Amino acid sequence: MRTPRTPAGGDVEHSPPARTPDLNEQLQELLARSARGHQDAFADFYDLTSARVHGIALRVLRNPDHAAEVTQEIFVEVWRTSSRYEATKGSVMAWVCTMAHRRAVDRVRSVQASHTREETWSAQRTQREVDEVWDHVEQHIDEHAVRQGLASLTAIQREALTLAYFGGYTHTEVAGLLQLPLGTVKTRIRDGLIGLRDAMGVGS
Numbered sequence: 001m002r003t004p005r006t007p008a009g010g011d012v013e014h015s016p017p018a019r020t021p022d023l024n025e026q027l028q029e030l031l032a033r034s035a036r037g038h039q040d041a042f043a044d045f046y047d048l049t050s051a052r053v054h055g056i057a058l059r060v061l062r063n064p065d066h067a068a069e070v071t072q073e074i075f076v077e078v079w080r081t082s083s084r085y086e087a088t089k090g091s092v093m094a095w096v097c098t099m100a101h102r103r104a105v106d107r108v109r110s111v112q113a114s115h116t117r118e119e120t121w122s123a124q125r126t127q128r129e130v131d132e133v134w135d136h137v138e139q140h141i142d143e144h145a146v147r148q149g150l151a152s153l154t155a156i157q158r159e160a161l162t163l164a165y166f167g168g169y170t171h172t173e174v175a176g177l178l179q180l181p182l183g184t185v186k187t188r189i190r191d192g193l194i195g196l197r198d199a200m201g202v203g204s
Contacts, residue, residue, distance in 0.1 A: 060104035157192030
């Protein structure tokens with residue numbers, strides 16, 4: 001059995017302790033293994049970085065649900081793009097945190113744009129509903145006034161106007177339907193229009 005070499009003086013000579021890799025070296029190794037498809041390495045990578053990523057997302061978004069969603073999106077992107085990391089451009093943690101901040105800011109803009117679209121749509125819908133209600137009321141007001149105006153006419157004036165302006169018949173066709181001379185029909189229609197205008201209070 002070999003014994004440790006003893007220098008002059010009698011003390012046993014020991015090897016220096018191995019250097020513990022720093023966090024960035026650990027993350028680089030885990031990221032490289034993740035790029036080769038090692039899921040256990042990616043799980044360790046997640047454990048070392050997720051708290052920082054979630055903290056950034058929550059600070060920007062101020063909404064736990066959105067922050068959780070963005071955190072998940074970030075690590076999906078890290079898994080997908082792990083092979084693209086370049087050590088010369090900064091530490092792994094800086095790379096992931098920059099990605100997280102950018103994605104969180106994009107989510108803020110997306111949420112704001114969505115709210116703006118919803119507010120615009122709501123305002124337009126409300127205005128359309130108001131316009132439709134008013135059109136409906138106005139239509140009924142006109143119909144009521146027209147009915148009252150027609151009721152004030154003679155039977156033949158009312159029938160001639162109804163056929164000409166609501167039935168879509170020409171004056172000649174109205175004359176044939178009523179079996180009256182064309183001139184008489186035209187006179188009745190004209191007198192009926194004047195009477196209807198007066199009954200509805202429309203100025204000449």
